[in-house]
Amino acid sequence: MNEVVLLSLSGILLGLGLYGVLTKKNIILTIASIEIMINSAIFNFIIFSSYNNNPAGDVVALFFIALAASEVAVGLALALMMFRIKKTLNIDVMNSLRW
Amino acid sequence: MTAYLVYTPEILIMISALLALLFDVLDSKKLAGGIAIILNLVALVIILGWSGITGSILSLPQSGGHGLFYFSLFGYMFQIIFIIVTVSVELTTLDFSEYNGIFYALIEFALTGMMIVAISGDMVILILGLELAGISTYILTGYIRKSELSVEAAMKYYIIGSISSSLTIFGLSILYGVTGTTSLWLLNLHAGYSYIPKNNPLLYLGFSFIIAGLGFKIAMAPFHMWAPDVYQGAPSPVSAFLAAGSKTMGFMAMFIIFLSAIFYFAPNLSLLFGFFAILTMTTGNILAIKQRNIKRMLAYSSIANAGYILIAFSVDTPLAVAGGMFQIFSHAIMKVGAFIVVAVVSVFGVGESITDYKGLAKEHSLLALSFAIMLLSLAGVPPLMGFMSKFVLFSGAVQAGGWYILLAIAGVLNSALSLYYYARIVKYMYIDNPEPGKHKNKKISMPIYSYISIFVLVVIIVAVGIYPSPIIGYFIHIASQYMVWR
Amino acid sequence: MFLTVILLALSFLAIIFAIGMLYSREIVHAVIYIAGLFIILGLIYFMLDNTFLGAVQILIYGGAVTVLLMFGVMLTKREIMDKKESITTEYEYVVLIALTISIYIGTLFTVSSYPLSIYYMSMYTLSTVLFNSFIGAFVVMGVIIMSSIIGAIYMVKEVE
Structure with a gap:
């Protein structure tokens, strides 16, 4: 039962993160939502590692935590650059690329 | 010590990235680019030796599964494509003043990521490679920091790329949970036995997450919306790198996961891939017709090409897989060439709109000729490489029989459709007169390095098109070996 | 329980x-x-x-x-x-995502073959695996962190 609860939680978090990415207007919150998505995947790895009796999942989760942190740094750098050019972080201003 | 010799190309490329950073501090851009190109070419020569095309200058210690990595002719072939693409892009950027040492460092890091994906044998290495290439290309896309378009494209690409990687990681985590191993080549070895629970519905859910995640990377039809925006906003050499390198990397990851690691399930996914193939090629070609911007048009043509390549995943016979690899190779060469030409003509004051290309042949006949060759090859006109690759791919589908013939028919019809928008540009360049006021002839130095890379790419396109049998034979050799291994 | x-x-x-x-x-x-x-x-x-x-x-x-x-x-x-964030619920996304996730959760309940015990992961095991079989990934991770640092610094540097 425990594993079904936890895996359901990770699925729900993935969905909430995806919803946040699709609807949030502020880029920083979009990045935060992406973090929730990656976190749900890492969570899955750790749960499966606990229940599979296999340390590989934990190690992989460790790598992905570091990966997500470095990705957030790059995302925030891009967001700052965007803020410097457009003077706003609203995602609706990203509309200059149209045909 | 000799065990580390297998990583020589990757190490060389990493060293070239660090050297580029060093020369950036010394403010000598030509040196940074030159050293990067030379080290890439050394790596290329080593890999060409290992892949059995030329004689080997460095003996290969071991191949096959090796810890986190898996060495195969297949991976070496993709590494060759990545290096050719990167070297052409780097040669082009030597002519432009805005690219300095950091550009070369980042592009070499991205190349390292791609090379690592090509030899990955484990989920963690696969994802780390994808992300190394991803993170570097997000920055490369926003490289022209003063440009609003460039930064906006980078932001879009970052958001889409992160969604893509998190979906892929989620799918792989389910795969890990069901099978209990993160090693892809162990899955591959054990697939025939009771190692994998065959009828676990969770497994198919994992596959669909992976397809969605990597579908973003290769710009498959329901997930393609980002590609035209990003390719348009990015600086043209980076667009070339994204369209030819990043997309090829996505296909490499799909080959590793779907046709190698879990090949046992590939027949069950055949219908799904067939559906996506037809959807993707049709969407790409129909939307390409009404584009007014040359880079958006090339982006949609790249989406259509992803559709053709997906046929190989659906059919999954040696001939079709060989055709898919050949199509990936030819698409990478043609697309990088086309974007490089777009970058070079922008130096001469030609804009990005399609109508700006009117009368190009009168002023820049060599550039117009090579652009025409690349576009006609993309359309699949007979004596060129694009025709040969499509021919092998579609004949693979026809040979498999059954409903796969439908895929070949869809592919041929789509190629005919695509001829319209490629030929339109050729007509603009050769028949129409230039619009008055366009083509302001800026006083610039001759972009000699770009001409070299365009020349080499055109030679490859024409030579393979005229005399394709050795390269087709090589691809079939790789594909059949690959089928035996798994 | x-x-x-x-x-x-x-x-x-x-x-x-x-x-x-x-x-x-x-x-x-x-x-x-x-x-x-x-x-x-x-x-x-x-x-x-x-x-x-x-x-x-x-x-x-x-x-x-x-x-x-x-x-x-x-x-x-x-x-x-x-400006404050405007909060709107976009129901088409909600329906689409809820559908996907409920398929996922439904599948979880149909699978019956989960192992039952929780396994204690000691740091000793973890570090042994990390520095033996996954050492290659460790190196690649270093390259990723380096490239992201370089990229982030380049991005936020002043445009001259």
């Missing part, structure tokens, strides 16, 4: 925090909610006897990533003071 109750409670709390992040009008509040979510996930790892990963989760996500996001909020403060 005790464990199940606690895990259910923590999961419920995590979902509350995630929804709170999606529906908070102040961006600073949203970032605090997200920190809470990360820390709750860390607590779940502790409950699963996976103490090392729990600590890493709380330190890196609850600490570092949250502070990074806070810095992002602070550096772009002008925008945030001016």
Whole structure:
């Protein structure tokens, strides 16, 4: 039962993160939502590692935590650059690329 | 010590990235680019030796599964494509003043990521490679920091790329949970036995997450919306790198996961891939017709090409897989060439709109000729490489029989459709007169390095098109070996 | 049974925090909610006897990533003071995502063959695996961090 609860939680978090990415207007919150998505995947790895009796999942989760942190740094750098050019972080201003 | 010799190309490329950073501090851009190109070419020569095309200058210690990595002719072939693409892009950027040492460092890091994906044998290495290439290309896309378009494209690409990687990681985590191993080549070895629970519905859910995640990377039809925006906003050499390198990397990851690691399930996914193939090629070609911007048009043509390549995943016979690899190779060469030409003509004051290309042949006949060759090859006109690759791919589908013939028919019809928008540009360049006021002839130095890379790419396109049998034979050799291994 | 109750409670709390992040009008509040979510996930790892990963989760996500996001909020403060987030529910996304996730959860219930015991992961095992079979990934991770540092510095450097 425990594993079904936890895996359901990770699925729900993935969905909430995806919803946040699709609807949030502020880029920083979009990045935060992406973090929730990656976190749900890492969570899955750790749960499966606990229940599979296999340390590989934990190690992989460790790598992905570091990966997500470095990705957030790059995302925030891009967001700052965007803020410097457009003077706003609203995602609706990203509309200059149209045909 | 000799065990580390297998990583020589990757190490060389990493060293070239660090050297580029060093020369950036010394403010000598030509040196940074030159050293990067030379080290890439050394790596290329080593890999060409290992892949059995030329004689080997460095003996290969071991191949096959090796810890986190898996060495195969297949991976070496993709590494060759990545290096050719990167070297052409780097040669082009030597002519432009805005690219300095950091550009070369980042592009070499991205190349390292791609090379690592090509030899990955484990989920963690696969994802780390994808992300190394991803993170570097997000920055490369926003490289022209003063440009609003460039930064906006980078932001879009970052958001889409992160969604893509998190979906892929989620799918792989389910795969890990069901099978209990993160090693892809162990899955591959054990697939025939009771190692994998065959009828676990969770497994198919994992596959669909992976397809969605990597579908973003290769710009498959329901997930393609980002590609035209990003390719348009990015600086043209980076667009070339994204369209030819990043997309090829996505296909490499799909080959590793779907046709190698879990090949046992590939027949069950055949219908799904067939559906996506037809959807993707049709969407790409129909939307390409009404584009007014040359880079958006090339982006949609790249989406259509992803559709053709997906046929190989659906059919999954040696001939079709060989055709898919050949199509990936030819698409990478043609697309990088086309974007490089777009970058070079922008130096001469030609804009990005399609109508700006009117009368190009009168002023820049060599550039117009090579652009025409690349576009006609993309359309699949007979004596060129694009025709040969499509021919092998579609004949693979026809040979498999059954409903796969439908895929070949869809592919041929789509190629005919695509001829319209490629030929339109050729007509603009050769028949129409230039619009008055366009083509302001800026006083610039001759972009000699770009001409070299365009020349080499055109030679490859024409030579393979005229005399394709050795390269087709090589691809079939790789594909059949690959089928035996798994 | 005790464990199940606690895990259910923590999961419920995590979902509350995630929804709170999606529906908070102040961006600073949203970032605090997200920190809470990360820390709750860390607590779940502790409950699963996976103490090392729990600590890493709380330190890196609850600490570092949250502070990074806070810095992002602070550096772009002008925008945030001016305007509050507008909260709208876009039902087409809700339906689509809820459908996908309910398929996922439904599948979880049909699979019956989960192993039952929780395995205690000692740091000794973890480090042995990390520095033996996964040493290649460690090197690649170093390259990723280097490239992201270079990229981030290049991006925020002043344009001359």
